[in-house]
Amino acid sequence: MAGLRYWFMKNWIDLRATIRLTGLCLLVAGCQTTAPDAQPDEPFVKPANFPEPVYALDKNRPTTAGMLLGRALFYDGILSRDGTISCAECHNQTYAFTHHQHDVSHGIDNKVGTRNSMPLQNLAWETNFFWDGGVHDLDLVPIAPIENPVEMDETSTNVIQKLRKSPKYPPLFKAAFGTDEINGPRFLQALSQFMLTLVSGNSRYDKWVRKEPGGTLTDEEQAGLTAFRAKCSGCHAGELFTDNSFRNNGLFIQGSRDEGRAHVTELAQDRYKFKVPSLRNIEKTLPYMHDGRFYSLDAVLTHYADNVQPTDNLDPILQTGGSFGQSRPGIPLTSDEKRQIIAFLKTLTDDQFLRDPRFVEP
Amino acid sequence: MRLAYSYSCLVSTLVASLLFISCSKETDDAIDPNATNSVAIEFENRVGDQKLVLGTPAYKNAAGEPFALTKLNYFISNIALRKEDGTVQQFPNQYFLIRQTDSQSQLITLKDVPSGNYSDITFTIGVDSVKSLSPVAERVGVLDITSYGDDGMYWNWNSGYIFFKIEGTSTAIPTTANANQQFGIHVGGYGGGWNGSPKTVNNLRTVTLSMPTKATVRSNIAPTVHLLVDALKVFDGPNKISLAKTNSVHMPAAATPVADNYKTMFQVDHVHNDKQ
Numbered sequence: 001m002a003g004l005r006y007w008f009m010k011n012w013i014d015l016r017a018t019i020r021l022t023g024l025c026l027l028v029a030g031c032q033t034t035a036p037d038a039q040p041d042e043p044f045v046k047p048a049n050f051p052e053p054v055y056a057l058d059k060n061r062p063t064t065a066g067m068l069l070g071r072a073l074f075y076d077g078i079l080s081r082d083g084t085i086s087c088a089e090c091h092n093q094t095y096a097f098t099h100h101q102h103d104v105s106h107g108i109d110n111k112v113g114t115r116n117s118m119p120l121q122n123l124a125w126e127t128n129f130f131w132d133g134g135v136h137d138l139d140l141v142p143i144a145p146i147e148n149p150v151e152m153d154e155t156s157t158n159v160i161q162k163l164r165k166s167p168k169y170p171p172l173f174k175a176a177f178g179t180d181e182i183n184g185p186r187f188l189q190a191l192s193q194f195m196l197t198l199v200s201g202n203s204r205y206d207k208w209v210r211k212e213p214g215g216t217l218t219d220e221e222q223a224g225l226t227a228f229r230a231k232c233s234g235c236h237a238g239e240l241f242t243d244n245s246f247r248n249n250g251l252f253i254q255g256s257r258d259e260g261r262a263h264v265t266e267l268a269q270d271r272y273k274f275k276v277p278s279l280r281n282i283e284k285t286l287p288y289m290h291d292g293r294f295y296s297l298d299a300v301l302t303h304y305a306d307n308v309q310p311t312d313n314l315d316p317i318l319q320t321g322g323s324f325g326q327s328r329p330g331i332p333l334t335s336d337e338k339r340q341i342i343a344f345l346k347t348l349t350d351d352q353f354l355r356d357p358r359f360v361e362p
Numbered sequence: 363m364r365l366a367y368s369y370s371c372l373v374s375t376l377v378a379s380l381l382f383i384s385c386s387k388e389t390d391d392a393i394d395p396n397a398t399n400s401v402a403i404e405f406e407n408r409v410g411d412q413k414l415v416l417g418t419p420a421y422k423n424a425a426g427e428p429f430a431l432t433k434l435n436y437f438i439s440n441i442a443l444r445k446e447d448g449t450v451q452q453f454p455n456q457y458f459l460i461r462q463t464d465s466q467s468q469l470i471t472l473k474d475v476p477s478g479n480y481s482d483i484t485f486t487i488g489v490d491s492v493k494s495l496s497p498v499a500e501r502v503g504v505l506d507i508t509s510y511g512d513d514g515m516y517w518n519w520n521s522g523y524i525f526f527k528i529e530g531t532s533t534a535i536p537t538t539a540n541a542n543q544q545f546g547i548h549v550g551g552y553g554g555g556w557n558g559s560p561k562t563v564n565n566l567r568t569v570t571l572s573m574p575t576k577a578t579v580r581s582n583i584a585p586t587v588h589l590l591v592d593a594l595k596v597f598d599g600p601n602k603i604s605l606a607k608t609n610s611v612h613m614p615a616a617a618t619p620v621a622d623n624y625k626t627m628f629q630v631d632h633v634h635n636d637k638q
Binding site for chain 2: 056059060127128130133134135136137139140143144146147148155156157158159160183184185187188189263264265266267270
């Protein structure tokens with residue numbers, strides 16, 4: 001008995017790998033079955049209340065094997081120069097894949113960037129990526145942190161070479177793409193497949209919209225939704241709670257004096273404009289703004305109510321005499337409205353997403 | 363003696379006329395419309411009238427600034443050859459990355475070129491907007507954005523290829539600007555405009571060069587077009603660039619004068635029409 005236990009412990013790691021691999025093989029075999037009643041292998045599912053995705057799914061539709069490969073890559077420090085920094089370093093599931101409590105992201109050798117890491121969720125609906133929208137295709141996103149000298153500081157060429165030499169990856173690529181060839185496009189598409197599956201559409205708000213069990217909003221939250229629609233949805237529009245535009249929301253120009261969108265377009269009319277972020281899981285993605293300057297939702301709403309600055313290209317909605325006929329820049333908000341809006345925003349927290357075992361480090 | 367002389371004279375004349383006959387026969391060769399062959403294009407990088415050797419501080423620009431080059435890479439695409447009758451043969455979807463450190467990359471080959479006498483060559487320096495926006499699966503070979511290693515021919519923060527990259531050192535660069543007196547000039551910018559986003563700076567440049575002798579493609583002739591590429595023009599083109607002032611260019615708008623300069627750095631030196 002003791003001998004058996006010893007054998008079991010000694011071989012547990014191998015056994016675990018075997019079990020995992022067998023599971024994978026079964027999954028792959030599952031994909032290849034053509035029985036009419038077989039479940040389609042589609043880990044990406046569009047919530048009923050969401051619009052059609054923007055990402056060209058027909059070119060790279062997530063499969064379970066592709067998503068598992070992408071997940072393995074996402075959680076692997078092999079993507080960084082010294083093996084210490086994985087994607088998950090700045091994108092932690094518990095906080096909707098943000099860098100919790102970090103105003104700006106901390107990367108390799110404890111170097112710091114200039115921007116707050118954005119949540120990774122509902123990426124199939126994003127028209128462009130990063131606070132300045134410098135990247136137009138999800139498949140091109142991972143190169144940016146990998147090659148950024150203060151994030152992962154590695155060449156993507158070297159990442160591909162390391163993956164080819166690793167015993168772990170060729171079988172995962174084979175499961176995902178049919179052969180064990182590891183190349184740039186496959187690497188990027190696998191990461192996209194994982195990221196595409198990070199869909200958050202099961203908050204209490206969503207259930208309320210879809211009239212599902214558990215979909216109740218309190219009077220306070222419903223009052224918040226009404227105030228939100230009147231005061232916030234001009235930018236945080238639709239079921240994704242963003243119109244994917246770039247706007248100057250009148251922050252004090254401070255710190256790195258980041259010019260945002262103009263960094264990419266080099267156009268004067270884009271100075272100080274940043275991407276309008278989604279508000280899904282906003283309760284968990286603090287701190288807020290492109291440089292993480294606000295530590296609470298109350299600070300954010302106080303900014304809009306009291307502190308909007310008439311800097312270059314301030315959004316017309318926020319200007320004096322803007323959408324609300326306001327007498328000074330900003331959004332007129334009473335303290336009741338602020339409290340109600342925050343109550344509503346917390347209904348966008350999707351615990352199922354934040355704890356989904358499919359997204360956890362393998 | 364005299365006899366021997368006339369004999370050798372006769373032989374030479376004969377040989378010469380034979381050669382002449384064969385030559386004129388060659389150019390007069392009827393063009394078989396079904397025959398194709400390849401055309402090679404050689405990019406020989408120089409600095410003024412000197413050979414380009416990386417790391418050698420032997421060069422000087424018009425501003426009198428001595429410099430050495432440590433890197434010279436550029437993309438060539440959308441090549442077209444124009445026949446003497448004006449018809450144009452295009453070579454779409456073929457992209458080439460010329461690297462100074464890789465002599466093989468400096469000789470590119472166009473395949474299946476129809477027979478004909480070609481008088482002009484046109485190409486784009488850079489990667490056009492269509493390919494710059496294409497799905498990753500279509501970005502293979504030199505367009506694979508993970509393939510550049512330390513050459514880094516891709517802007518990951520502002521998605522787009524770096525069309526042209528020249529790096530080096532110059533003692534004219536103030537150590538206050540760069541302690542190691544290094545310069546890096548990176549040119550990209552395909553014009554933006556995706557998903558309704560605004561048009562941005564477009565640094566794609568197209569060059570048309572006439573050939574001093576026509577490239578005569580035949581079933582038995584695969585011409586080589588030999589280009590001289592003068593890196594000095596990067597600084598001394600229509601715009602005069604001083605390394606003391608301009609030593610770090612990493613954004614499209616600032617790179618435009620450089621693109622206008624390197625557009626002038628190519629010329630066809632000669633064409634080989636050797637029979638195979």
